[in-house]
Amino acid sequence: MPYRYDYPRPALTVDCVVFGLDDKDLKVLLIERTSDPFAGRWALPGGFVEMDESLDAAARRELREEAGLEEVFLEQLYTFGAVDRDPRGRVVTVAYYALVNTVEHPLRAASDARAAAWFPVLSPPALAFDHAEILRVAHQRLRGKVSYQPIGFELLPERFTLSQLQQLYETILERRLDKRNFRRKVLSLGFLEETAHTQRDVSHRAARLYRFNEAKYRRLVEKGFLFELI
Amino acid sequence: MPYRYDYPRPALTVDCVVFGLDDKDLKVLLIERTSDPFAGRWALPGGFVEMDESLDAAARRELREEAGLEEVFLEQLYTFGAVDRDPRGRVVTVAYYALVNTVEHPLRAASDARAAAWFPVLSPPALAFDHAEILRVAHQRLRGKVSYQPIGFELLPERFTLSQLQQLYETILERRLDKRNFRRKVLSLGFLEETAHTQRDVSHRAARLYRFNEAKYRRLVEKGFLFELI
DNA sequence: CCAAAAGTGTTCTCCATACACCCATGC
DNA sequence: GCATGGGTGTATGGAGAACACTTTTGG
Structure with missing residues (x-):
């Protein structure tokens, strides 16, 4: 050239x-x-x-x-x-x-x-x-x-409830998801970790807070693990 | 700015x-x-x-x-x-x-x-x-x-055999695929059409030639059809 | 005690996978 | 007739989808 x-x-x-x-x-x-x-x-x-x-x-x-x-x-x-x-x-x-x-x-x-x-x-x-x-x-x-890379977490605070995560996916994908199936699926992926904390100041049962573990995710990816969420 | x-x-x-x-x-x-x-x-x-x-x-x-x-x-x-x-x-x-x-x-x-x-x-x-x-x-x-959009066909002549298509996917994905499963899957997607022709000048049984039907593919996509191949 | 969301299992259906033999053709 | 790829069916396991009730907490 x-x-x-x-x-x-x-x-x-x-x-x-x-x-x-x-x-x-x-x-x-x-x-x-x-x-x-x-x-x-x-x-x-x-x-x-x-x-x-x-x-x-x-x-x-x-x-x-x-x-x-x-x-x-x-x-x-x-x-x-x-x-x-x-x-x-x-x-x-x-x-x-x-x-x-x-x-x-x-x-x-x-x-x-x-x-x-x-x-x-x-x-x-x-x-x-x-x-x-x-x-x-x-x-x-x-x-x-959002369905095949864990970028959704970037939109949430460091600690979040599974319901927040589900709402995020429902918003982005513009469709309703089944609560039980969503929780089972996302937890089975293996890169969310429970924290010791729960929600505060809500007028109903407080939900457990989870955190995205980037190191775990990286290790899974290196092993050839390809996740698909929803 | x-x-x-x-x-x-x-x-x-x-x-x-x-x-x-x-x-x-x-x-x-x-x-x-x-x-x-x-x-x-x-x-x-x-x-x-x-x-x-x-x-x-x-x-x-x-x-x-x-x-x-x-x-x-x-x-x-x-x-x-x-x-x-x-x-x-x-x-x-x-x-x-x-x-x-x-x-x-x-x-x-x-x-x-x-x-x-x-x-x-x-x-x-x-x-x-x-x-x-x-x-x-x-x-x-x-x-x-290549697995979720029908772009592989661009690498082949207009008419091709299913074995050529399979070889293409094996080359790009760098892994072997099962012949029966591949054929069943790709034909089930509904946008390949049989032509009346077969291979020529091969020293074995001549394979049927297929063609990618873009119009059919577009119609499927409009109906919300999301294909995943392999 | 009531409202609101959290949390939890099972069944069914469908699709991906694994797998082996006969067929047609050219030489 | 033999070498070469063409072409075909079935059984199994696992994952996604559908579905409803009990638990916890604050007010």
């Missing part, structure tokens, strides 16, 4: 679809745009890739700068490069999706005071650019991936 | 991992580099994204220009953006993978007479840049995807 430092280059950005769980709804984090194009509309957090940072680093930096989020689950989603996706010129964006548990990672206002807020994934406001399409692809990926 | 047309931008390329089936081996298409860096080494076909073409279009153009391949199965794989992946400067590449059946899509020499050739995926030569890593990720994606 010829090498052409003098040729025009597309601009390169990253955009992040941040999923969070709020009560029983799956939410996405959006930032309000303050300037044109699409001033006043909501958009995915994101921005330009610097010359000396990797794509992953750029995505993490944007999450930190725009929402105060650090050390969250983050994975590359897809790269969107339609010629006309930005009215100002050629901009290619590498989209990521992130999973955060909203309890242990509360939002911090963006440094430049732009609004950041959670919106229902199933009924988001009108979005800037092609961000509705990016959100759609991210949601589809999450639904597809 | 601020908009900065005057800031330095990474260069943007596409690279294609082209898989083909040759006898019973899975092969990858490589191009010999003629200039530095990595002159003389083999590399994935690829090149710069033009300002007025989408990423998919750039990948298809490179396949056409560098190998004479048209109308093949092509899907985006992952975007590689490590800061030091190209010794000449910052270059981000959007990797694609393609599946071609080498019978109906013979290679054509690249327009600029650079060598193009097929190499075993399991024992490729030393590759330029981070292309070994890209190949690894593509191979992993192919292995993972």
Whole structure:
């Protein structure tokens, strides 16, 4: 391939679809745009890739700068490069999706005071650019991936009840699951561990709290164990 | 996000991992580099994204220009953006993978007479840049995807025997499959159709030829049918 | 004592797996 | 007639799905 430092280059950005769980709804984090194009509309957090940072680093930096989020689950989603996706010129964006548990990672206002807020994934406001399409692809990926990789735990606090976990799957997969079958299945996988704790301050029998044991999971994967949950 | 047309931008390329089936081996298409860096080494076909073409279009153009391949199965794989992946400067590449059946899509020499050739995926030569890593990720994606999406057919001629199909799966998954179970399963899925033809010029009983019926497959998918093969 | 969610077993059906022999064809 | 792959059926075990009641706790 010829090498052409003098040729025009597309601009390169990253955009992040941040999923969070709020009560029983799956939410996405959006930032309000303050300037044109699409001033006043909501958009995915994101921005330009610097010359000396990797794509992953750029995505993490944007999450930190725009929402105060650090050390969250983050994975590359897809790269969107339609010629006309930005009215100002050629901009290619590498989209990521992130999973955060909203309890242990509360939002911090963006440094430049732009609004950041959670919106229902199933009924988001009108979005800037092609961000509705990016959100759609991210949601589809999450639904597809949650059944065969233990990423759902990223949306929950460190300790959670089996009912919380079941509700999470019911929300993401958009269907009801059988309580007994769900518990038997998820416990049989062997990477959840009971903690000594139970729920507090609930006006009914307190449920046992469980924890995802990443080390156990890794060991199972290394042994060739492929799990499928639901 | 601020908009900065005057800031330095990474260069943007596409690279294609082209898989083909040759006898019973899975092969990858490589191009010999003629200039530095990595002159003389083999590399994935690829090149710069033009300002007025989408990423998919750039990948298809490179396949056409560098190998004479048209109308093949092509899907985006992952975007590689490590800061030091190209010794000449910052270059981000959007990797694609393609599946071609080498019978109906013979290679054509690249327009600029650079060598193009097929190499075993399991024992490729030393590759330029981070292309070994890209190949690894593509191979992993192919292995993972072939069991739950009917993409394997792209590697076969339009009409194929069930034994050819089984060999393909055995090659990609790197394990032996039971003939009776494989045939029962794949036929039960309902998107293969018998043709009136059989094999020719074989010194044993001629096998029936089948064809993948994409329309049938689409109808099944729309009905919510999720297939899993093996 | 009442409301609310936690927790728990069994049955049935279906699908994946394991397995071996006869058939058609070319040479 | 022999070598080569083509083509076929059955039995078994395990996992997913359906299904309802008792227990614990707070108010």
